Amino acid sequence: MTATSWTRKHIISLEDFSIEEYNTVLTTASSFKDVLQSRTKKVPALQGQVVANMFFEPSTRTRSSFELAAKRLSADILNFAPSTSSLTKGETILDTAKTYLAMGANIMVIRHSQSGVPLNIALEMDRLQSGVSIFNGGDGLHQHPSQGLLDLFTICSSLESKNPQISLLKDKKIAIVGDILHSRVARSNINSLLASGAQVHLASSPTLLPSLFADIVEDKYKDRLFLHWHLKPALENADFVMTLRLQKERMTDYLLPSLREYHQLFGITLDRLQWCKPEVKVLHPGPVNRGVEISSELMDDPNYSLISDQVTNGVAVRMALLYLIGNSK
Template identity: 65%
Template sequence: MTELTWQRRHVISLADFTPNDYETVLQTAVSFLEVLSRRNKKVPTLQSKVVANLFFESSTRTRNSFELAAKRLSADTLNFAPGTSSLSKGETILDTARTFLAMGTDIMVIRHQSAGVPLAIARDMDALSGKVAILNAGDGKHEHPSQALLDLLTLCMYLNPKTPTAKDLKGKKVAIVGDILHSRVARSNLWSLLTNGADVHLAAPPTLLPPEFAEYGAKIHYSLDPALEDADFVMTLRLQMERMGQFLIPSLREYHAKYGITRDRLAKCAPNVQVLHPGPVNRGVEISSDLMDDPRLSLIDKQVTNGVAIRMSLLYLLGTAI
C-alpha cells in the first residue's frame, strides 16, 4: 500500500485534492471511529492547541460536530457568534480573524454565507504568521469539504465495513438529486466522487441544475428516472429556500411529485441502494419521512456519526502539520 502523507496547511476546496489526500483523511478518520467506540472517547492529540469555530452563518450539525471533534482531540475551543460580536460595531471579518490569531488560535474553522471568505482569511493569516490552519466549513455556494469527506467515508464504509478505502467507489453509480444550483455540498461531492472513480449523475429541475455541471464530468438529467436507474447510492439535497431570490420551482408539492425520493422510486435503483442527505431535511419534500427513518435504506444517521470522525481527522492532520 502507498504510504499516506499530508502536506496541506489549509482545507479550502476539494478541487485539488489528490487520491492520496482522500485516502489519508479516510484512513485517519477510520482510526478515530475506533476511538469514538471506546468508553473513554478522548485522546490527547491536540492538547494545548486552540481551535476557533468562526461561524458567520447559522449552523447546527457542522458547528457542533467540529466543536465535539476538537474536544475529543483535547484541544481548547473558542466559539464565535456574529450576533454578539464586534461585527455589529463595524469590525471587519479579517479584523475578527486577526483578533483570534492574537489569542493564539492554531486552527480556524470558517463558515460564511459568501463564497471566498475562508480563502481570503487563509491568505491574510499566511501573510501575517504562516502558522494558522484554515478549514472551510462551508462558504456560500462554493464548497463544503468536510461534508463531502464524511459522505465519502459513509459510502466506503457501507461498501467495505472492515477496511474501507476510497478505491471502493470506483464504478459505483451515485445520483445526486435536488437543489444543485445553490448547493456547496454538491460541488464538493462532485470533486470527491469523480476523483475516486464514481459514476455521478445529477438530477433536478432545469432552474436548479446549470448545464455547466456537465463540464466537471457528471451526467445531467432534468427528469429523475434516468438518474436513479441502477444507482448504487442516492444523495438527495435540501431545497435552500433562503437562497432562492426568485420562484425557481412551482411549489413544494410539485417538486416532491417529480423529484422527491420515495420507496417506489427506489425500485429503479440497484437492489441494495442506500439513501443519503446532508441535512437539515425537509421531510416529505426531498425525501419521504418513512424512507428517511428506515435504517435498511437510509445512511443519514451514519453520516452524522461519521462527521465527527472526519472532522477529528481534518483537525488532527492540520494541527500536527502546523
C-alpha cells in the first residue's frame, strides 16, 4: 500500500473528489479489509503519529470507527469530550484545536453541529503552517465524507468484492429515501454516486425534500438526479435503496404529521422491495429507528440488508483515509 498518488491534505467534502481519488480510497480500503480479516489486524502505517478525535456532538459509529481505525494503524489517540473540556469554561473551538496542535496532533477528526467548522479549523492550521490534516467527521447539514465513502465502498464491494471500482455503478439506479433535507450523509452520497455515473433518485415528503434540493448539484449531473414525492417511482427497478433516519433533533418546524404516517408513506419494507430489481440491496447509515424508516424484518434480513456490512466496512475505509492523508505528499 502506497500513497504516492495521493496529494489531498484535508478531507472536508466529496464535492471536489476526482474519479482517481475515489478509486484510490476503494482500492486502499479493500487492502485494509484484508488486514482486518487477518490474525494480526494491525499495521504500523501511522506509528508515531497522533490522531485527535474532536467530536463536538454525539456519535457512536463514526467516533468508535475512527478510534479503532487509528489504533489498527498503530497511531496514538487523543479523544475529546466537550462536556469535560475547557469549552465549558469559555475556550473557543479554534483554541481547543490549537491545544491539540501543541500536544503534537498530526490528524484531527472533527464533528460539529454547525456547517463549516472543520473547514475553518483546516484554514487556521494551514495559516499556521502546522502540517496538520483535518478530517471532517460530519458538519451540520453540509457533508459527512467518510460515511459517503464507506457507503460507496459497501455498494461497490457487493458488486465486485475483490476489486471494487467506481465504474461498477455506471447506470445503476440508486434510491435515497428519508429525511434528505437535514442529511449530510445524503449530500455526500449524492456527490459520490453521481460522480460514479449512477442515477440517483431521491424520495421523501415535500417538507423533507424541497424542489430546490436539485440545485445542490452541478448542471452536468442534472440529468441523473431525480426527485420524487411518492415512493413507488423512486423504487421501481432500483438496484440499491438507501434509507435515512428522521433527524428529529434538527427539525425546528412541524414537518411530519406522525411517525406512523411517515412509515406508511415512505417506510422501506419487504413488500415494497417488490418494486425494485430482484437482487436489490438495502443500506442505512444508522442509527436506525426500527419500524419508522425501515422495518425490523428487512433490517435483519441478510438477503437484502447491507447495514452490518456498512459498519464493518467503516473501519477499513477510515483506515484507508487516515493512512492516505497521514502519508500524503
